[in-house]
Amino acid sequence: MLIVKKFGGTSVADKERIFNVANRCIEDYKKGHDVVVVLSAMGKQTDVLLDMANDINPNAPKRELDMLLTTGEQTSVALMAMAMHALGVPSISLNAFQVAMHTTSVAGNAKLIKIDKDRIRHELEQRKIVIVTGFQGICKYDDYTTLGRGGSDTTAVALAATLHADACEIYTDVDGVYTADPRIVEDAKKLDQITYDEMLELASFGAGVLHNRSVEMAKKYGVQLVVRSSLNTTEGTIVKEEVKMEKMLISGVASDKNVARIAVVGLEDQPGVAFKLFRHLANHNVNVDMILQSIGRDNTKDISFTVTEDMADVAVETVERHRSGSLKCQDVKVNKNVSKVSIVGAGMQTNPGVAAQMFEALYDANVNIQQISTSEIRVTVLIDEEDTNKAMNAVHKEFDF
Numbered sequence: 001m002l003i004v005k006k007f008g009g010t011s012v013a014d015k016e017r018i019f020n021v022a023n024r025c026i027e028d029y030k031k032g033h034d035v036v037v038v039l040s041a042m043g044k045q046t047d048v049l050l051d052m053a054n055d056i057n058p059n060a061p062k063r064e065l066d067m068l069l070t071t072g073e074q075t076s077v078a079l080m081a082m083a084m085h086a087l088g089v090p091s092i093s094l095n096a097f098q099v100a101m102h103t104t105s106v107a108g109n110a111k112l113i114k115i116d117k118d119r120i121r122h123e124l125e126q127r128k129i130v131i132v133t134g135f136q137g138i139c140k141y142d143d144y145t146t147l148g149r150g151g152s153d154t155t156a157v158a159l160a161a162t163l164h165a166d167a168c169e170i171y172t173d174v175d176g177v178y179t180a181d182p183r184i185v186e187d188a189k190k191l192d193q194i195t196y197d198e199m200l201e202l203a204s205f206g207a208g209v210l211h212n213r214s215v216e217m218a219k220k221y222g223v224q225l226v227v228r229s230s231l232n233t234t235e236g237t238i239v240k241e242e243v244k245m246e247k248m249l250i251s252g253v254a255s256d257k258n259v260a261r262i263a264v265v266g267l268e269d270q271p272g273v274a275f276k277l278f279r280h281l282a283n284h285n286v287n288v289d290m291i292l293q294s295i296g297r298d299n300t301k302d303i304s305f306t307v308t309e310d311m312a313d314v315a316v317e318t319v320e321r322h323r324s325g326s327l328k329c330q331d332v333k334v335n336k337n338v339s340k341v342s343i344v345g346a347g348m349q350t351n352p353g354v355a356a357q358m359f360e361a362l363y364d365a366n367v368n369i370q371q372i373s374t375s376e377i378r379v380t381v382l383i384d385e386e387d388t389n390k391a392m393n394a395v396h397k398e399f400d401f
């Protein structure tokens with residue numbers, strides 16, 4: 001069997017944990033399996049490196065940031081190989097260059113294009129444990145790239161798909177995927193299974209447990225994932241295409257505080273206005289999420305939308321820049337004190353009243369809804385940031401997990 005095992009930063013944060021991971025990998029190796037290990041940088045090392053960069057130059061070139069950040073993963077894989085050697089097991093660490101993990105050239109947010117198999121296959125044939133840097137790649141100019149924060153999950157899934165692995169295990173510091181963040185909702189429960197679609201919505205709407213692109217890729221290539229703890233032997237959560245029929249109506253509640261709401265007030269009420277607004281924003285790489293259009297006074301309309309907090313200023317500047325030209329409006333307002341709370345569940349497709357039930361729980365908790373958006377299997381509300389935890393708990397309780 002070929003097993004891909006990915007360990008997050010907390011799982012390799014210090015010497016003791018590195019040896020703990022080494023032993024878990026060696027266990028599988030000694031059963032005769034081929035083992036490929038993907039690691040994140042140790043502990044909070046990526047944040048430490050970012051702080052160092054920011055201290056030297058807050059506007060550091062993205063290329064240099066990637067050059068710096070990739071050292072985090074390179075450190076952890078080298079130390080892991082040393083630990084395995086100390087335990088008498090042949091192993092080798094490989095970075096993105098040595099494997100040849102090809103990506104697009106978008107520094108800081110590159111997408112994997114192709115992973116070469118030969119080197120890894122060769123090392124596995126020599127009966128070595130192969131330890132690969134997560135989160136990084138190389139672009140066509142032979143520069144290092146990174147896949148976006150949390151991107152090691154995506155490296156692991158991509159490797160599992162490329163190598164046709166028999167298992168892809170994502171090890172973290174929690175026991176699996178929960179119905180809500182246990183730090184916010186006390187009686188959150190661990191799920192045994194969840195579908196790709198539900199996991200993708202949860203990951204995209206605030207559940208920090210998996211990188212959303214890793215879930216997208218797992219679905220695309222049919223890679224079944226297991227999310228479990230590196231610190232104990234609890235079973236974990238399986239992420240796959242379909243789950244048991246008697247599953248719950250809602251599989252989870254997620255929240256995201258990294259949201260800002262932009263309101264463009266008093267736009268002309270005529271065709272093409274939304275097109276122009278969102279075209280300008282797209283041209284400035286502003287990713288827009290929830291959109292709401294409402295009727296204003298005297299043939300005007302208001303459009304509001306949400307973006308991540310770091311893009312709020314760019315969004316406002318973009319609108320301001322075009323205000324006197326193609327985009328006439330009366331005012332642009334920004335509110336960073338908002339958050340999103342979402343419920344996700346495949347069951348809502350066939351059961352009416354799920355949204356109403358969520359709104360009722362929010363009403364009972366006296367939480368005001370500013371905006372709503374939905375997909376087939378998700379309902380998201382935009383609320384005051386300070387109401388986040390109260391709303392999470394109220395909604396979680398309502399669905400009786």
Ligand code: ASP
Pocket residue numbers: 008009040041046047072134135148149150151152153
């Ligand atoms: N070390 C990177 C980060 O902190 C990638 C990862 O951990 O997945 O974002």
Ligand code: MG
Pocket residue numbers: 008150153208209210211
């Ligand atoms: Mg992660």
